[in-house]
Amino acid sequence: MLANAATYKVTWxxxxxxxxxxxxxxxxxxxxxLAAALTESLELARRLPANALTITNYGIxxxxxxxxxxxxxxxxxxxxxxxxxEEVKRSYTPRxxxxxxxxIMEFLSDTEGSEYSSKPTYPPGKWFYYxxxxxxxxxxxxxxxxxxxxxxxxDNSGHYQLEPADVSNRYWIAEMSLFLGVWQGVxxxxxxxxxxxxxxxxxxxxxxxxxxxxxxxEKDAAQQRAEQERxxxxxxxxxxxxxxxxxxxxxxxxx
Numbered sequence: 681m682l683a684n685a686a687t688y689k690v691t692w693x694x695x696x697x698x699x700x701x702x703x704x705x706x707x708x709x710x711x712x713x714l715a716a717a718l719t720e721s722l723e724l725a726r727r728l729p730a731n732a733l734t735i736t737n738y739g740i741x742x743x744x745x746x747x748x749x750x751x752x753x754x755x756x757x758x759x760x761x762x763x764x765x766e767e768v769k770r771s772y773t774p775r776x777x778x779x780x781x782x783x784i785m786e787f788l789s790d791t792e793g794s795e796y797s798s799k800p801t802y803p804p805g806k807w808f809y810y811x812x813x814x815x816x817x818x819x820x821x822x823x824x825x826x827x828x829x830x831x832x833x834x835d836n837s838g839h840y841q842l843e844p845a846d847v848s849n850r851y852w853i854a855e856m857s858l859f860l861g862v863w864q865g866v867x868x869x870x871x872x873x874x875x876x877x878x879x880x881x882x883x884x885x886x887x888x889x890x891x892x893x894x895x896x897x898e899k900d901a902a903q904q905r906a907e908q909e910r911x912x913x914x915x916x917x918x919x920x921x922x923x924x925x926x927x928x929x930x931x932x933x934x935x
Contacts, residue, residue: 688744688745688813689744689746690742690743690744690813691743692743692773692774692775693741693743693748693773693776694741694773694777695741695750695770695771695773699748699771700868701739701770701771702752704869706746707749710787710824710872711737711754711787711789712736712737713868713870714754714755714787714822714824714875715734715736715737715755716736717757717867717874717875717876717887717929718755718785718875718877719734719735719736720887720888721877721885721887722757722885724783724885724887724888724891725877725879725885725886727856727858727885729759730759731761731762731766732759732760732761733761733768734756734758735752735755735756735757735772735784735917736754736755737751737752737753737754738753738756738771738772739751739752739772740756740771740772740773740774740781740814741771741772741773742774742809742814744813745802746874747802749802749804749813751806753781753784753786753806753810754785754786754787755784755785755787756781756783756784756816756897757781757783758772758778758779758781758782759782760778760779761777761778762777762778763777763778767787769787779827780814780815780930781814781816782816782818782853782855782856783816783817783819783853784810784818785807785818785819785820785822785826786820786822787822787823788821788824793808794806796810796821807819810839811834812838815838816834817855818831818832818834818855819831819833819834819840819915820832820860820875822862822875822885824873825872826873827862827864829851829861829862830842830843831843831860842865845861848861848882849861849862857879857880857884858877858878858879859878859882860875860876860878860880861875861876862874862875862876862878
């Protein structure tokens, strides 16, 4: 029989201030960039409420049989916290300090395999912790080098099931009303695969550099249209003079 959280006494307690957090560096140089890209597009699209919390290599805590467990996912999203950000600057305890995460992401690295660990004994594996203890409804595992994305959803039995992608190879994250998918291109001098968000209308949520480029394109297009209209009016002047119109009449006709 598969062990689950019922085997444990699970409580939600604030991590003591003197608790030593793991401060090892991230496993892969791409992880901070991938995480920042996910957060930036949410913020620019106004999909990041003031009391929401995005998680990047940041401790999510629970207490199992009176022993603290801390896991630091590569990225996650908490829709609402109930305390000040000062109180959660080191770690976050769901249910005690706010909502549980609605999605957790892990980016595969050289320590491949730990993301799938369902080890129930202390300290529990990531899979077991996210599925059985935190009960995060969506768990995404991404391989940045190959662009392979797996999204698991917590079913009615309380276990993760692999979600099928849609025809666009994206996954609907109902709790966020957004699609999650893989995009290939360049950002911050990194060429490769990225995780991106698309809205309900399947419009891509843009990064700041893309928004700036879009605004510049729109500005250039508007200037080009204005210049074309100005030139068309100038080209019409000789013909109007031949028709016998005065300069004042032409000026009025052409605004």
